[in-house]
Amino acid sequence: MSAxxxxxxxxxxGRHDVLVGAGALSALQRTVQDMGPTAVVVLGDDNTLRHCLxxxxxxxxxxxxxxxxxxPAGEGSKSLEVCRELWTHLxxxxxxxxxxxVCLGGGVVTDVGGFVAGTFKRxxxxxxxxxxxxxxxxxxxxxxTGIDLAGVKNIVGxxxxxxxxxxxxxxxKSLGKRELLNGLAEMIKHGLVRDADHWNAxxxxxxHDLDALAPLVLRSAGIKAAVVAEDPLESGPRKAxxxxxxxxxxxxxxSWESGHRALLHGEAVALxxxxxxWLSWRTGLLDREAxxxxxxxxxxxxxxxxxxxxxxxxxxxxxxxxxxNKAGEFRFTLLTAIGAAAVDVPVSAAQVQxxxxxxxxxVRE
Numbered sequence: 001m002s003a004x005x006x007x008x009x010x011x012x013x014g015r016h017d018v019l020v021g022a023g024a025l026s027a028l029q030r031t032v033q034d035m036g037p038t039a040v041v042v043l044g045d046d047n048t049l050r051h052c053l054x055x056x057x058x059x060x061x062x063x064x065x066x067x068x069x070x071x072p073a074g075e076g077s078k079s080l081e082v083c084r085e086l087w088t089h090l091x092x093x094x095x096x097x098x099x100x101x102v103c104l105g106g107g108v109v110t111d112v113g114g115f116v117a118g119t120f121k122r123x124x125x126x127x128x129x130x131x132x133x134x135x136x137x138x139x140x141x142x143x144x145t146g147i148d149l150a151g152v153k154n155i156v157g158x159x160x161x162x163x164x165x166x167x168x169x170x171x172x173k174s175l176g177k178r179e180l181l182n183g184l185a186e187m188i189k190h191g192l193v194r195d196a197d198h199w200n201a202x203x204x205x206x207x208h209d210l211d212a213l214a215p216l217v218l219r220s221a222g223i224k225a226a227v228v229a230e231d232p233l234e235s236g237p238r239k240a241x242x243x244x245x246x247x248x249x250x251x252x253x254x255s256w257e258s259g260h261r262a263l264l265h266g267e268a269v270a271l272x273x274x275x276x277x278w279l280s281w282r283t284g285l286l287d288r289e290a291x292x293x294x295x296x297x298x299x300x301x302x303x304x305x306x307x308x309x310x311x312x313x314x315x316x317x318x319x320x321x322x323x324x325n326k327a328g329e330f331r332f333t334l335l336t337a338i339g340a341a342a343v344d345v346p347v348s349a350a351q352v353q354x355x356x357x358x359x360x361x362x363v364r365e
Contacts, residue, residue, distance in 0.1 A: 013224075014230075018165040019166050019167065020136075028060050028129065033062055041101050043102065043109060048109065052171055055168070075108060078112055082147075083116055083119075091120075098125075105130070110139050110140040118159075134183035137190070143160055143162065145157045172213070184202070188297070191338075192341075236343070246324060247315070247319070247356070248272025249272070251272060254311060263305060274298050275352075277294045282351070307356060307363075316349050
């Protein structure tokens with residue numbers, strides 16, 4: 001990790017770098033100039049093209065003649081239909097393999113953009129400019145891409161590393177409280193699985209103060225990048241970053257189809273972390289005092305989500321297509337302490353139901 005006079009910190013994520021700070025967009029300008037792409041296209045959603053594109057073009061003159069493509073904001077854009085539209089647009093523009101797709105947005109834009117770039121003509125280059133907290137600390141880093149299919153999150157995807165990730169913290173000013181909390185869930189996860197001091201710093205930080213949040217953003221991005229550098233294709237240690245996601249993805253998908261309040265990804269992960277921390281305790285990996293501290297923090301920050309017994313059965317069914325499963329058996333990342341995790345822990349459907357039962361009773365109290 002190194003800092004330059006332009007106030008940018010460069011973090012290695014193994015096969016790509018993450019540039020964080022006021023000079024990140026200047027670094028992108030140099031990257032585009034050095035690459036000399038045959039064409040540049042900026043992909044964003046309805047919100048990022050309106051609120052963030054002017055800042056991007058102001059700081060990266062090399063993008064001012066780029067074409068733009070807009071997708072609707074939200075998880076619904078992570079679909080084959082949207083990908084088909086993007087592939088068609090690139091084909092109609094005769095984009096070749098020496099082009100560059102700049103993904104300006106949060107986790108949805110970088111997931112979809114990375115997937116489209118990785119599959120179009122068997123791979124064109126892309127750069128990620130995350131505009132959400134979720135994107136800055138997690139989704140844009142690591143080369144994972146994914147779209148949803150048949151109600152299952154990220155079931156179709158591939159690894160496609162960007163040429164770089166350029167984190168411009170002032171974009172956070174465009175976010176509301178709910179979007180900030182959405183990304184904060186991943187920061188909490190980073191602390192819980194890898195760095196207890198980081199978890200404690202998040203607990204004590206005034207989260208309404210973006211200046212106070214900035215060093216924590218850098219630290220979380222560094223944790224994610226270090227894990228990715230250690231295990232780029234998620235064959236071992238990177239699986240620790242799945243904590244909260246197995247039940248969380250099931251809750252998220254259930255919320256979309258049930259007619260209840262639709263959960264953002266980070267909100268679902270936060271509730272998943274309560275359930276999976278409880279499983280960590282029930283399986284004897286985590287002590288009760290640590291579980292209680294984790295649950296108290298997450299309940300304080302995130303609204304409860306009402307469940308009934310029929311919901312529990314449907315959530316378990318949605319989890320049966322989880323990418324981490326092996327031979328039809330659920331495989332979880334569970335905590336062994338605050339700051340440490342065990343991966344590939346077998347968990348039965350009955351244990352998952354117990355965890356969901358516990359959460360259902362917890363939010364009724």
